Amino acid sequence: MNNYTVKGMTCGHCEMSVKEEIGEIAGVTAVTADHATGAVTVEGEGFTDEQVAAAVKEAGYELA
Template sequence: MTTTITVKGMSCEHCEQTVEEALQSVSGVSDARADHEAERATIEGDSDSAVLARAVEDAGYEASM
């Protein structure tokens, strides 16, 4: 399953990496890609979107569905 969430606050590739690592630490996520220019992250796997958003927020960014 593919989930896309909006991520605000990323400004560079380091931010993308931080968001990707936060998302990949969530149980059920097989892959995560963040794009700071598009302000979104695409997640592959079987995880609840609220849990994904919380992981992004815990990393210091704003997330919404």
Template structure:
């Protein structure tokens, strides 16, 4: 007979641990939206995604070329100066937070 993941009070110990881990990961993430000028195509999206995604602490990058917005998910507070530098090095300009 295989071991059950259920505890004596009929709760699932596996699901509880997973839920706690997921809640912690979400709680530690910060989502910040930036305005970026100079974007016009899919190449722009790729260049910014790669440049910003390579920074320490960045968990996700979403680029809205048409809206001129870059959404960055970080593990904690974002470093605006490093983000601006990475975007500038890619050939674009971070003009502020949205």
């Protein structure tokens, strides 16, 4: 399980966008996000922090 902080999430739609993009990474089995704190938890194996950062950027946000 890896924990990240995402800057810019302000609503439930933001959470969904981030979760969807990260969820498409090979090896990711679960993603949780909380826009109030910016906390994102990614479960699985075989993925890198760089892949997560790229997915977050694709969703329109960035890692803190």
